[in-house]
Amino acid sequence: MFLEPSAPLLGTKHSVFSPPQMAVHRIRTYGDPVLRTVAAPVEIFDDVLNRLVDDMIETMYAAPGVGLAAPQIGISRQITVFDSQDGDGARVLINPVLLETSGEFSYDEGCLSVPGHYWTIVRPAFARAAGVDQQGRPVEYVGQELLGRVLQHEIDHLHGNLLVERLDRKTRKLALKELREEALGLTET
Numbered sequence: 001m002f003l004e005p006s007a008p009l010l011g012t013k014h015s016v017f018s019p020p021q022m023a024v025h026r027i028r029t030y031g032d033p034v035l036r037t038v039a040a041p042v043e044i045f046d047d048v049l050n051r052l053v054d055d056m057i058e059t060m061y062a063a064p065g066v067g068l069a070a071p072q073i074g075i076s077r078q079i080t081v082f083d084s085q086d087g088d089g090a091r092v093l094i095n096p097v098l099l100e101t102s103g104e105f106s107y108d109e110g111c112l113s114v115p116g117h118y119w120t121i122v123r124p125a126f127a128r129a130a131g132v133d134q135q136g137r138p139v140e141y142v143g144q145e146l147l148g149r150v151l152q153h154e155i156d157h158l159h160g161n162l163l164v165e166r167l168d169r170k171t172r173k174l175a176l177k178e179l180r181e182e183a184l185g186l187t188e189t
């Protein structure tokens with residue numbers, strides 16, 4: 001997920017010098033079929049997964065974003081990383097299930113895969129999600145407002161849903177037309 005431009009940018013505490021084993025991946029954008037694909041669960045928790053998670057965190061901070069799902073770097077697996085700026089740093093949620101949502105919260109939401117666009121989207125304010133970390137240990141996250149939003153947004157990515165799916169019918173129609181034209185190179189992005 002992406003913060004609106006007026007929001008404080010992430011990554012100030014994060015060194016600009018990355019260890020050489022980490023890599024920033026290219027972020028797939030609207031129109032790439034991987035973003036519409038339901039991601040497969042992670043079954044093997046090994047060094048390859050650990051490296052991928054490190055790369056995802058690096059890619060998220062470099063963007064900069066507050067959340068990233070593996071399909072956004074072309075990997076159709078149920079892996080998300082996020083940093084909702086609460087001081088806890090980057091967190092990892094693999095094979096997540098959204099257990100509970102409640103309330104209502106309106107927020108200008110953006111997505112690294114739909115660059116340059118923000119829409120005011122109403123979603124539940126509170127979210128509780130469970131899954132495992134990169135070692136396969138159970139984790140659970142409970143969040144209001146920004147964290148609640150990030151959890152819902154990133155889990156949506158794993159089901160092949162982009163934020164435009166959460167717009168009301170009329171706004172979605174206009175948004176999809178604009179995005180199609182952009183993808184075809186008919187308008188400047």
Ligand code: NI
Pocket residue numbers: 001002110111112113153157
């Ligand atoms: Ni996104």
